[in-house]
Structure formats: C-alpha cells, structure tokens
Amino acid sequence: MDWHMSMADANKDLETISQSDKQKKAQRSRSVALGIALALFVLLVYIGTWAKLGANVLIRPM
Amino acid sequence: MALVEQNRNGENAARLSEARASDYIALLKPRVMSLVVFTGFVGLLVAPGHMNPVLAVIAILCIAVGAGASGALNMWYDADIDAVMKRTRNRPIPAGVVSREEVLVFGLVLSVFSVMTLGLFVNWLSGALLAFTIFFYVVIYTMWLKRSTPQNIVIGGAAGAFPPMIGWTAATGMVSWESVVLFLIIFLWTPPHFWALSLFTTNDYAAARIPMMPNVRGEASTRLQILVYTLIVAPVGVLPWVMGFAGPVYGVVSTALGLAFVAHAWQLWRAPSAEAALKRAKALFGFSLLYLFGLFAVLFCETLAQRAWTWIGI
Numbered sequence A: 001m002d003w004h005m006s007m008a009d010a011n012k013d014l015e016t017i018s019q020s021d022k023q024k025k026a027q028r029s030r031s032v033a034l035g036i037a038l039a040l041f042v043l044l045v046y047i048g049t050w051a052k053l054g055a056n057v058l059i060r061p062m
Numbered sequence B: 001m002a003l004v005e006q007n008r009n010g011e012n013a014a015r016l017s018e019a020r021a022s023d024y025i026a027l028l029k030p031r032v033m034s035l036v037v038f039t040g041f042v043g044l045l046v047a048p049g050h051m052n053p054v055l056a057v058i059a060i061l062c063i064a065v066g067a068g069a070s071g072a073l074n075m076w077y078d079a080d081i082d083a084v085m086k087r088t089r090n091r092p093i094p095a096g097v098v099s100r101e102e103v104l105v106f107g108l109v110l111s112v113f114s115v116m117t118l119g120l121f122v123n124w125l126s127g128a129l130l131a132f133t134i135f136f137y138v139v140i141y142t143m144w145l146k147r148s149t150p151q152n153i154v155i156g157g158a159a160g161a162f163p164p165m166i167g168w169t170a171a172t173g174m175v176s177w178e179s180v181v182l183f184l185i186i187f188l189w190t191p192p193h194f195w196a197l198s199l200f201t202t203n204d205y206a207a208a209r210i211p212m213m214p215n216v217r218g219e220a221s222t223r224l225q226i227l228v229y230t231l232i233v234a235p236v237g238v239l240p241w242v243m244g245f246a247g248p249v250y251g252v253v254s255t256a257l258g259l260a261f262v263a264h265a266w267q268l269w270r271a272p273s274a275e276a277a278l279k280r281a282k283a284l285f286g287f288s289l290l291y292l293f294g295l296f297a298v299l300f301c302e303t304l305a306q307r308a309w310t311w312i313g314i
Helices: A002-013 A021-058 B021-027 B030-046 B053-077 B079-084 B100-121 B124-145 B152-172 B177-199 B202-207 B213-217 B219-242 B248-269 B274-311
Strands: B004-006 B014-016
Touching (some): A021 B053, A021 B100, B021 B053, B021 B100, B030 B053, B053 B079, B177 B202, B177 B274, B202 B213, B213 B219, B219 B274, B248 B274
16 A cells, blocks of 8 residues: 555656647657558569569479 | 657757658659659660560669668768758758658668669679669768768769669679760769759858869869750760661750750850849750750650560551
8 A cells, every 4th residue: 555655655756747739749650651661662572572482482392 | 669869969858759651752862763764764674685674674773772872871971061052951850850761771771772682683893783773872972962062963973873774783793885875964964963963052052061163173174064065965875876786766866956056055155144044044954954855755765666566566
C-alpha cells in the first residue's frame, strides 16, 4: 500500500509534456506518411523480388 | 510518443516537433528531383535492350530517392547559408520547423536505402554510381567547392549530370559512350544555367559569402564564360543524333535549340547596359531550362515512337 502511494507521489512530481493541437496534427501527419512509406517499401520489395527472380523464387536448395 | 527536439536557441528546454510530412518532402527538393527523374528515365529508355518494367520503375524510384537524399543532406550542411538567402530562407531548417540532426539522419537513411535497393534489385554498377553521385553532391560540391571556388558549379554540376548515366547503366549494366554524352550535355549546360541565375541574384550570394562567378570575377567575365559554355554545349547537344542513338527529329530540334541558346548567350554578352544584362540573364535562365527539357523530351518521344513502330511492325 505504501509502495503504491509513494509511486503516485513520484508521478505527481514528474515533468510531463502535453501536445498542442498543432503538434498533434503534425505528429499524425508524420505517422501517416511513415506508415505509407513503409507499406510501399514492403510492396516494392515483394514485387521487385518476383520481377527479379520470377519462378526461381520458389527454387531453394533443401 | 512525441518527437522532442532540442530548442534551436541552445536552451536546455525541449520542444515538440511541429514538422509535417510536407516539410520532409520539401527537404527532398521536389523540383530538382523532377528534373533528375526525367533525365534518369530518358537515359533508361534510350538505352538498348529490354528491361523488366517493374525493375525499371524501381530504378527510377531509387534515383529519385537518392536525389532527394542529396537535397536533404545539402540542406543539412547549408542551413547557415539558406537562412541568409531570400530564395532559401523558408526552407524547413532555417524556418525552424525541422532540426539539423533530424535532417542529417533523414538524408543518410534515404541514401543508404536508395543505393542498397538499386544495387540489390537492378545492378551494383548503377547502385555504385548513385552512391558516388550522392557523395559528389554532398561532400565534393556542398562541403568543399561551393564555399571555396567560383568554379563550384562547373565541377559540382557533375552530380546533376549523373542521373541519365545511372538510368542507362540500370538498363544495360555498363557505362557506354552514349551515356557519357548524356552526362556531358547536362554537365556543360549547368554553368550557363546557374551563372545566368547568379547574375540576377548576385546580392543574395554575396550576403551568404558564396564565391559565385559574378561576385569573384565580375559580371562581364561571367557573361563571356556563359557564351563560351553555350558554344561548347550546343554541338555536344547534337551528338546523340550524330552518334546514331537519336533520330533526325532530335537532330533538327537540338540544332535549333542549340543555336537559340548561343543567340541568347550572345545577346547577354553584348548587353549595352546593366539593366539590359539583367533582363537578358533572366531570359537566358528561362531558356536554359527549356533547352535541357526540350532535348530530353524529344529524345524521349522519338525513342518511344521508334519502339512503338517496331512493336506494331512498321
């Protein structure tokens, strides 16, 4: 019980950062762009591998 | 998790980033990138042989991202200069939207990804050429030449001239004389293009202490050198037709554009007053863009038409 109380007191003293609306919008814009970029890169690697190797992509030494 | 930046004023307080995705796109210099993509694509298309269209798209994408990475790294290093010049003071770093550290990491990550992807999916020669182009633009031009010699854009222009060669190499796996000619066209076009620009932005460059030709050698000398370079680039621009990898339409158009380019440079050199020189420098700058775009556009259309005729059996 005492331990929980001391943690709550400690959290009260923590210096926290709160985002403004502009900062939230900017963060969302960056997150969406990064998500799209990563998805496109995965797609590019997938399609590129098929284009480069063709049916050979299935041939693997066992 | 919020992206926290150090305060630009050197204070210990941190601030949350307000950079939007569009600010990161601005770091890639999209307008420069569009010219790079276009010339790179023409190099790839004109090259002999057949290339898988998916791999061709990947090659162009890598060239575009590599060019964007160079632009970002250029803005990282030149943030102090950009803050002084009117033309560049609204770029993301001097505007205080993105920190230099973020831009450095952004540029380096894109550089590595573009080179590795091009090497793995297309061929390592074009990957190596792209890596060299990024290195040349960032280290040789931005860090070394730009602030130390009025010949900065003469040598540094090589970085902008590599994309068609990379496109050619992506398609053929080798560097040939034809790709060297495409390289030379852009390389020799760069000095008159940028010196014309610097003639009407002299004060901006002087304020940023960049030794551009008009600041160091004077406007008269710059105008003469512009004329000399146009006299060289005009015949080189016709070489693709002479060497046989462009058709007669290109031959006619490149000759006409070359003569017009020389005529513009001649008029600038013979300008009777400072006001007339300013006006003619602006005209030459505009025409230089038309010249390069025209050459590569005709090369592109003519090659496409030839391929289409071959395909339908005419």
